[in-house]
Amino acid sequence: MTLLDKFQGLRAARDQLKGLGVDPFNVVVEKILSPTEAIVNGHRVILAGTNNYLGLTFHPECIAAAEKALREEGCGTTGSRMANGNYADHLALEREFAEFYGKPYSVVFSTGYLANLALLSALPGEDDVILLDADCHASIYDGCRMSQAEVIRFRHNDMDDLGKRLRRLKSRAQRTLVVVEGIYSMLGDQAPLKAIAKVKREYGAFLMVDEAHSLGVLGETGRGLAEAEGVDAAVDFIVGTFSKSLGAIGGYCVSPHQELDILRYTARPYIFTASSSPAQIASTRVALRLLRDGNDLRKRLWANAHRFYQGLEALGCQLGPQMSPVVPILLDESREQSLRVWHDLLQRGVYVNLVMPPATPDHRCLLRCSMSAAHTEEQIDVLVETFAAVFSSHRLIPSRCVFCFVSFAPTPVRVPWL
Numbered sequence: 218m219t220l221l222d223k224f225q226g227l228r229a230a231r232d233q234l235k236g237l238g239v240d241p242f243n244v245v246v247e248k249i250l251s252p253t254e255a256i257v258n259g260h261r262v263i264l265a266g267t268n269n270y271l272g273l274t275f276h277p278e279c280i281a282a283a284e285k286a287l288r289e290e291g292c293g294t295t296g297s298r299m300a301n302g303n304y305a306d307h308l309a310l311e312r313e314f315a316e317f318y319g320k321p322y323s324v325v326f327s328t329g330y331l332a333n334l335a336l337l338s339a340l341p342g343e344d345d346v347i348l349l350d351a352d353c354h355a356s357i358y359d360g361c362r363m364s365q366a367e368v369i370r371f372r373h374n375d376m377d378d379l380g381k382r383l384r385r386l387k388s389r390a391q392r393t394l395v396v397v398e399g400i401y402s403m404l405g406d407q408a409p410l411k412a413i414a415k416v417k418r419e420y421g422a423f424l425m426v427d428e429a430h431s432l433g434v435l436g437e438t439g440r441g442l443a444e445a446e447g448v449d450a451a452v453d454f455i456v457g458t459f460s461k462s463l464g465a466i467g468g469y470c471v472s473p474h475q476e477l478d479i480l481r482y483t484a485r486p487y488i489f490t491a492s493s494s495p496a497q498i499a500s501t502r503v504a505l506r507l508l509r510d511g512n513d514l515r516k517r518l519w520a521n522a523h524r525f526y527q528g529l530e531a532l533g534c535q536l537g538p539q540m541s542p543v544v545p546i547l548l549d550e551s552r553e554q555s556l557r558v559w560h561d562l563l564q565r566g567v568y569v570n571l572v573m574p575p576a577t578p579d580h581r582c583l584l585r586c587s588m589s590a591a592h593t594e595e596q597i598d599v600l601v602e603t604f605a606a607v608f609s610s611h612r613l614i615p616s617r618c619v620f621c622f623v624s625f626a627p628t629p630v631r632v633p634w635l
């Protein structure tokens with residue numbers, strides 16, 4: 218065995234994809250046209266698998282702020298936050314996040330991935346415990362791998378299992394960090410945060426919520442699930458990203474605990490990487506303001522999510538457990554068949570994410586779709602129409618359903634926090 222032999226299996230899988238002429242993990246966006254359209258394989262496609270929930274990537278004010286920062290402060294900082302990469306604008310953005318959440322402490326990281334690595338590797342130590350929901354994102358799992366703490370999983374959204382495990386920990390429950398997400402990235406369902414907040418208080422544990430997919434999506438001012446559920450005060454650490462609703466690159470954490478600020482001196486993913494570029498910080502500062510004042514954008518996003526979800530439901534698709542802007546279509550098909558379906562959708566002008574086990578929660582392939590406030594109703598109808606045609610040609614839905622969506626009339630939209 219050599220160093221490289223272990224890659225044979227992966228190489229064979231990659232070659233098989235090439236043989237089929239399909240590689241969903243290497244799609245090239247030849248030209249990005251707008252938050253919802255691009256040229257891929259020479260064709261115009263509707264983007265229905267991005268995380269551009271508020272459609273801010275092309276917002277003129279974000280672009281103007283980024284251009285100004287680029288001209289005045291350069292392309293990059295060439296240093297970490299701990300060294301020369303700590304610009305006044307990084308601190309200004311931290312103050313704005315702190316103010317937005319009404320928490321005194323805030324730290325900005327270079328990505329959301331690094332924010333999770335930093336928190337989980339540096340906060341819980343050797344005698345502590347991380348108790349995470351099984352469906353948590355890879356960045357949370359990777360943070361756990363970097364941590365010295367004992368790592369225990371509880372069943373996804375299962376309060377009995379969480380309670381049982383906290384009870385078993387006895388006095389160690391007070392040295393435990395419970396980790397959940399606001400909206401889960403694959404199935405689009407929400408954590409039962411009220412119940413989690415209650416049980417965490419009962420046992421004296423700490424709570425971290427990754428609001429990556431719920432920032433800008435839930436809550437009256439877009440702060441996420443904790444705001445929507447009215448349990449902000451119970452959350453000890455909120456982690457998030459600029460790479461979804463804020464339309465840029467970067468990550469953050471806010472907290473009522475001063476120890477978050479101390480992590481700047483110990484968290485390796487904060488210390489040993491270059492800080493976000495001035496342009497990213499500048500566009501994010503504007504996007505955060507637009508997000509906070511963006512109730513109309515949120516309403517449009519939810520209206521789009523309803524329209525899309527109901528359209529797919531009418532076709533008979535197997536969808537995620539809860540209506541949300543993240544809309545997974547679960548496939549009971551083999552990987553090869555799922556690949557063909559994904560490829561046909563692309564050929565017909567629809568881009569979605571194909572997710573395969575082990576990255577899926579229940580060992581089935583899924584087509585992960587996501588809605589944006591920037592999608593038009595016409596685009597959503599084209600998406601549903603294309604799903605109907607492709608699914609019917611693959612016999613995934615009865616062919617009569619091809620016509621169901623034509624009469625589909627969306628029910629009135631209910632925005633969760635109104």
Ligand SMILES: Cc1ncc(COP(=O)(O)O)c(C=O)c1O
Pocket residue numbers: 328329330331333354356398402427429430458459460466467468
């Ligand atoms: C739940 C969750 N947390 C963290 C991240 C990482 O965010 P970023 O893209 O900023 O690294 C993601 C990204 O997909 C995510 O889905």
